[in-house]
Amino acid sequence: MSSVTLPELKAQLNLDHDLDDALLSHQIDAAEAYAASFTGASLPDPLPATIRQAVLMLAAFWYETREAALSGTSPASVPFGVHELLQAHRAWVV
Numbered sequence: 001m002s003s004v005t006l007p008e009l010k011a012q013l014n015l016d017h018d019l020d021d022a023l024l025s026h027q028i029d030a031a032e033a034y035a036a037s038f039t040g041a042s043l044p045d046p047l048p049a050t051i052r053q054a055v056l057m058l059a060a061f062w063y064e065t066r067e068a069a070l071s072g073t074s075p076a077s078v079p080f081g082v083h084e085l086l087q088a089h090r091a092w093v094v
Helices: 006-013 021-039 049-064 082-087
Strands: none
Touching (some): 006 021, 006 049, 021 049
16 A cells, blocks of 8 residues: 555546546656655655655656656656655664
């Protein structure tokens, strides 16, 4: 079960329809998996605000940017700020 909710992501995106709920749920799951992979640990419950914001930013970015490449802009797979928000929660292995 996702820690970030569908209504939270819809608020982030300013969406007021239900047409893409399945896709949005998938984007939340993928963004949470990315955050867990980046930090090297399971996501805590409840989510700290910084992880919640990173998941929302990433899920919204992937929803709005559905192609791997963009024409006329610099392609990015992760929006600026996501790694910085997750960095403090990273499990460092020495």
